[in-house]
Amino acid sequence: MSTSISMRRVYVWQLPVRLYHWINALCILVLAATGYLIGNPFALQNSAEAYLGYWFGTVRFIHFAFAFLFFFNFVYRIYFGFVGNRFAKWGNFIPHKKEQFAEMLQVLKIDILQTAQAPLKAIGHNSLAGVTYFITFLIFLFQSITGFGMYAAMSNSWFPSLFAWIVPLMGGDAYVRVWHHLMMWFFIIFAMIHVYLVFYHDYVEGRGTISSMGGGWKFIEKERLEKDVTH
Template identity: 30%
Template sequence: MRQGAMKPYYLFSPWTRIFHWVMVICTFILFFTGLYIGNPFFLGTQGMEPTFAVNNVLSMEVIRYIHFIAGYVLVISFIPRIYGFIINPGDRLLPKPWTKLYWTGIIDTKMHYMFMRSKHRPYLRNSLARSGYLAVYLMFLIEAITGFAMYYMVDPNRFLAKIFGPYTNWLVNEYMVHMIHHYVAWFIILFVIVHVYMAIRADFTEKGGEVSAMFSGIKYMEEEPDDLGDIIDTKKSKAK
């Protein structure tokens, strides 16, 4: 009943939605295969791999191959994300720290999440969420750089090795590259946990279709969002 009275706002293009779900799948594949590569759960004292690795089924070689493929797919998936960013204003909801709305939004949403306010102002995407998404994109960039740097150590004669190889020296040594790659992966998983919780929480409390928006591209709101100007020119629309 309530959602029927709410106004729909088209935000996310099919390109960004495709990217989102490809990113979700690749992130989990990369994380769990990365855990295996870092610690392959060796059993006993003879260095024997688990029984499911017999006959090269899910052996270290196969796991590494899956990890590398998922890495390439994730990097390539940013192409439709960038295309969506270019063609659709709703795909550009990133932080704008040079605006007053960004900082008032940070305070407003923090107070709501700390249970100091019953609700926050209406936003298509609040300032904390915008900052979080930008942060996770930067973490993926770090993962791509450090991942490719380690991958191309195996064959320094490859073309991409000349691009990513220097990062090993810039980041001190191979061990440091590995540790950065490892710990940033855990930060990404921490973000995923918080993101899923907050999205489901928003759906229950605000009933605006926070989760379904990544299938339909549409969010629903009772009040006009404060950041509506990020997807339409509010001055022109009021003039009409």
């Protein structure tokens, strides 16, 4: 890194992206917690009669309610990938240029091998992060389809029944349930790595990665901005 660093503010994450991010984070937190409970309910040893309680029903209700929020928030993000600014566009998530693949390699070198490298060019998502988020989008889709597929059996609404086809395709509710449950762990592990890497990049690069998801601004080296304004 050059000795004279001069940073400039860049507005990267627009409000819809930030809102999406935090709603999504909340949904995943709630869905994973309630989902885990649905799979492993508490052991209560009491003498209550069934009509006196409904806590498990409430846990399930919260899970289903947040599932709807999660899904429509996700649909909104898909839409915003077409109309948002250049950092929000779909091109960031699906690598299709040579330089994106080169950058993925560079990120791996910086993050895992921790070798000295030229600073990352990317202002928004780096290519590796973009691909990772694309994989999470696919898993969002998988969780939505399997979740609503299972929910369809206990709902008269037309919306969940749109996903009912997944159940026979996967060989019955038992299989759908196991996969839906396993993918919860993907979210938990993704969240661990994601949060760590945000702190890591913020610390190493000093670009304000953490706060960027709050206010939308990042701090980018002036030189970097002047060299390549088109990216």
